[in-house]
Amino acid sequence: MAEVKFVNVVKEFEDEKKGKVVAVNNANFTIRDREFLVFVGPSGCGKTTSLRMVAGLERQTSGDIYIGNRLVNKVHPKDRDIAMVFQDYALYPHMTIRENLGFGLRNLKTPKKVIEEKIKEAAAILSIENLLDRKPRELSGGQKQRIAVGRAIVRNPSVFLFDEPLSNLDAKLRVQMRVELSELHKRLGATVIYVTHDQVEAMTLGERIVVMNEGEIQQIAVPEELYEQPNNMFVAGFIGSPPMNFVKARLDGNQLYTAGYTFTVPGHLLPKYSRYDGKEVVFGIRPEDIVTVHLLNSEPERNVISPTLKVVEHLGAELLLYFNIGDEQVTSRVSADAKVKGLTPVKLYFNLDKMQLFDPETQERIN
Structure with missing residues (x-):
């Protein structure tokens, strides 16, 4: 296995309408040997372009990419010692699964006996021994995906x-x-680079996560850090489901004034925000940090409001409560034990120990 390093990597495209488009802007980071790293972000953010540059399917405009200690800028994709699993499986419909698994090795002139051994090993790892003589049309979507992964495994990249x-x-x-991919990574001890637009998938699989937006890397961190200490409003709003709530506010001493409600900032947080005293800020709080007073042992003295609910979504074990603070919609995620019914006012406690404040101009989290 090997680490992968991006050094000042830039990728630009020419668009007929927009002109020059920067798909990846000055990326600098290292994917550690045997790490499972996930790129996540909305469509067009540059995550797939980054992956394709590692594969050699796209050539960076400038900068260097290393696989192990080897500079691969001018190395052909087939010589980079990588294996790629695509979204559409890319299986050959006229071949059996056995033939699909061995296709890449046959192109590399690998001895037939070695090919059979590698196919047998991959089939055992993925529990697909009984599928080897079938054609892709006979398989389910999940089985096809296993075959696509198996074709990468036999390459031992x-x-x-x-x-x-x-x-x-x-x-x-x-x-x-x-679950299967996570277990497979542990079994193979492989370096894995994974692209997804699904933040739940990213948080589940990634040992570290690269969050991208409009070609820029917003943050690289372990899942817990992304969730608890997002660099900016984009990361805070992208990671988490439902996403973090954002409300315009003004900080004055230990008071946080919003449209219609005033909250008290815990004393231990005030030094952190002292330079924003008397200024406009963006108040961020996760839905699970807004709870019904009904579920607490006693009603807190501060930071309790009684909004009129707009919508209550029943999700089995949880309820999502929607209400407004000024013009901004806010979501609370509470246990179904809260037994909230209808759209009547309900007492909600905001746990400001878990809040984040952001600069309204730069959108950066205030540290």
Whole structure:
């Protein structure tokens, strides 16, 4: 296996209408040997372009990419010692599964006996021994995805590349395949670079996550850090489901004034925000940090409001409560034990120990 390093990597495209478009802007980071790293972000953010540059399917405009200690800027894709799993499986319909698994090795002139051994090993790892003599049309979506992964495994590459491999599967099968991919990584001890637009998938699979937006890397961190210490409003709003609530506010001493409600900032947080005293800020709080007073042992003295609910969504074990603070919609996620009914006012406690404040101009989190 091997580490992968981006050094000042820039990728630009020419667009007929927009002119020059920067798909990846000055990327500098290292993917550690045997790490499972996930790129996540909205469509067009540059995550797939980054993956394709590692694969050699796109050539960077400037900068260097290393796989292991080897500079691969001018190395042909087939010579980079990588294997890629695509979104659409890319199986040959006229070949059996056995033939699909061995196709890449046959092109590399690998001895027939070695090919059979590698196919047998990959089939055992993925529990697909009984599928080897079938054709792709006879398989389910999940089985096809396993075959696509198996075709990468037989190559025994330095780096595995996954380009949104689960996006064509239904929700239940995606959950199952996430578990299987995570277990597979532990078993192989492989370096894995994985691209997805699904933040739940990213948080589940990634040892570290690269969050991208409009070609810029917003943050690289472990899942817990992304969730608890987002660099900016984009990361805070993209990571988490439902996303973080954002409300315009003004900080005055230990008081946080919003449209219609005043909150008291815990004393231990005030030094952190002292330079924003008397200024406009953006108040951020996660839905699970807004709870019904009904579920607390006693009603807190501060930071309790009684908004009129707009919508109550019942999700089995949880309820999502929607209400407004000024013109901004706010979501609370509470246990179904809260037994909120109808759209009547309900007392909600805001746990400001968990809040974040952001600069309204730069959108950066205030440290």
